[in-house]
Amino acid sequence: MRKIWRTSDPGLLRDVGLVCLADGIVGVSFGATAVAGGLPWWVPIAMSLLVFAGGAQFAAVGVVLAGGSPVAAVAAGAVLNTRMFPYGLAVADVTSPSGGPGGGSSGGSAGGPGGGPGGGRWWLRLLGAHLVTDESVAFALRGDGPARRRAGFWTCGVALFAAWNVAVLLGVLAGAAVKNTAAFGLDATFPAVLLALALPTLADRRTREAAICGAAVAVALTPFLPAGLPVLAGLAGLAVCWRRSGVSRSELSRSEVSRSGGLG
Amino acid sequence: MPLLAVVVLAVLTFAFRVTGPLLRDRVTVPPAAERLLSSAAAVLLVSLAATSALTSGHDFAGAARPAGVLVAGVLAARRVPFPVVVLTAAAVTALLRLAGLK
Numbered sequence: 001m002r003k004i005w006r007t008s009d010p011g012l013l014r015d016v017g018l019v020c021l022a023d024g025i026v027g028v029s030f031g032a033t034a035v036a037g038g039l040p041w042w043v044p045i046a047m048s049l050l051v052f053a054g055g056a057q058f059a060a061v062g063v064v065l066a067g068g069s070p071v072a073a074v075a076a077g078a079v080l081n082t083r084m085f086p087y088g089l090a091v092a093d094v095t096s097p098s099g100g101p102g103g104g105s106s107g108g109s110a111g112g113p114g115g116g117p118g119g120g121r122w123w124l125r126l127l128g129a130h131l132v133t134d135e136s137v138a139f140a141l142r143g144d145g146p147a148r149r150r151a152g153f154w155t156c157g158v159a160l161f162a163a164w165n166v167a168v169l170l171g172v173l174a175g176a177a178v179k180n181t182a183a184f185g186l187d188a189t190f191p192a193v194l195l196a197l198a199l200p201t202l203a204d205r206r207t208r209e210a211a212i213c214g215a216a217v218a219v220a221l222t223p224f225l226p227a228g229l230p231v232l233a234g235l236a237g238l239a240v241c242w243r244r245s246g247v248s249r250s251e252l253s254r255s256e257v258s259r260s261g262g263l264g
Numbered sequence: 265m266p267l268l269a270v271v272v273l274a275v276l277t278f279a280f281r282v283t284g285p286l287l288r289d290r291v292t293v294p295p296a297a298e299r300l301l302s303s304a305a306a307v308l309l310v311s312l313a314a315t316s317a318l319t320s321g322h323d324f325a326g327a328a329r330p331a332g333v334l335v336a337g338v339l340a341a342r343r344v345p346f347p348v349v350v351l352t353a354a355a356v357t358a359l360l361r362l363a364g365l366k
Contacts, residue, residue, distance in 0.1 A: 018346035025350050043265050050274035055312055060273060061265070066321055070269035078276040083308045086301045088284020095285045129282040134309055141302055185357030187325075188332035191317035192353035195333060196340035198309035207303045214307040215314035222319045234311030238304055 012139075012148075016156045019135050020163035022193050026054055027164045029186035030061070031171020036181055037065040041172050048168040052161060053133060056080045058190060059227055068227075076227040083232075087132050091140045094150040095128030096121075131157030138197050206241065213237030326366035332357030 027048070034044040039061065047057045056077035063073040088095070131154070139152035175181070202208040214237030221230040317333040319325055336353035344352075 015346075022346040022350040025347070025354070039265060043270065046267065046270050047273070050270060051277050053277055055316075056273065056277060058316070060269075062321070064265045070265055073265060074269050074273045074276070077273045078280075080312075081273075081277040081280050083305065084277060084280035085283055086304045086308075088281050089288060090284070090301045090305060092285040092288030125285060126282065129285055130278060132281045132284075134305075137305060138309075141305075183358060183361060185328070185332055185354035185359075185361065187320075188317070188329045188336070188353040188357035189350050191313045191329075191333045192336035192340075192350050193346075194309050194313035194316070195337045196346060196349050198306055198313065199337075199340050201302070201306040202310070204303075207306050210303055211307045211310035214311045218311035218315050219318050222315050223322045227321070230315055231308060231311045234307055234315075235304060237311075238300075238307045 012152060012155060016139065016159050019139075019156065019197075020159050022189075022196070023054065023135065023160060024163050024167035025186075026189045026193055027167030028171035028174060029181065029189055030054065030057055031168040031173075032175030032178060032181050032186065033058075033171075034061045034065075035172050035175030036178065037061070039064065041176075044168050044172055045165075048165050051077065051081075052130060052164065053077075053081050053084070054164070054190065055134070055194075063227055072226070079229055079232060084132055087134075087137045088129065091132065091137050091149075091153055093146065094140050094153045095132065096125045128154070128157070131161060133157065133160060134194065134197055135160055138201070142200060210238045210241040213241045328357045328360040328365045331360055331365075 030048070031044045035041055044057070044061070047060070051057055051060075059080050060073040060077035063076045064070065068076075136153050136157040139156040140149045143149040143152040178184075181187070198211065202211060214234030217237050218230040218234035221233050225233065313333070317325070317330045320329075332353040332355075335356045336349045339352055340346075340349045
């Protein structure tokens with residue numbers, strides 16, 4: 001773990017802190033919403049520790065508070081969390097803190113205490129998998145090079161787990177006191193966090209077009225499909241836009257190179 | 265919501281999370297597929313943001329929430345710090361509701 005902190009730059013720690021603060025507000029909102037809606041105090045707390053996925057937690061609790069069955073609530077949350085599978089594949093090389101097999105070396109930072117160069121310890125890999133979230137994946141993907149990717153993932157994952165659970169606990173306490181959470185606009189914080197997280201990856205034109213198509217599909221289908229499914233249906237936007245804009249491969253890769261050079 | 269439901273959701277979620285890293289040891293993912301997966305993640309994020317901003321259950325959420333999210337999105341695009349973005353979303357939505365907008 002020490003290796004991870006050593007490769008962390010102040011910018012990373014600052015950004016992770018800001019994300020934790022932002023998600024903390026969402027966590028307070030979640031705890032307060034659940035308890036104010038009439039759920040027992042331990043439900044949001046147990047969910048936050050064991051499920052640790054804000055979107056699925058909101059979806060599952062939302063279904064229950066809207067009068068849905070526990071089965072429907074689990075289905076909504078689980079379907080929403082199927083996105084963890086592509087996330088897991090995308091960050092598979094960094095979910096082991098000491099460097100996974102085939103994930104490339106972590107640069108010159110070898111020799112950390114206890115960090116075997118091979119597969120990494122199995123329980124750390126399982127812990128790393130539990131820390132796969134929208135946010136930790138976003139931090140992993142924006143890092144350049146294996147060491148920075150790994151530092152981004154673990155710094156965000158560990159900090160967010162702590163912040164999220166403390167925040168939900170605070171929300172549970174607040175929810176018992178404040179009944180009308182909508183008056184404070186807390187329901188707007190969750191989509192705002194997601195949008196802010198996605199914005200940097202939308203610099204790529206193809207991804208941006210796919211995301212806009214996907215969002216349109218998801219919103220259009222929401223009145224007709226069970227909670228959670230419209231978001232998955234949004235992936236259809238990926239296929240449509242990818243095909244339309246994928247006219248010339250060489251042209252695309254050239255424009256990508258110039259764009260990444262311009263980002264600096 | 266019984267404890268069993270929470271545990272089942274937790275187990276399913278962990279299964280989704282751990283499958284990728286486990287498969288990765290045996291399967292080499294081509295770069296094109298990896299780029300596709302990164303884009304898929306972005307598409308899901310934006311789709312989730314859009315549905316949770318615009319809808320509540322199966323219905324339109326009202327104008328106050330999407331307005332707050334829209335203002336927050338503009339601030340985020342202008343690289344305003346995260347907490348300011350999130351608090352602005354809540355504040356704009358709360359103020360619009362105070363003004364009588366649903």
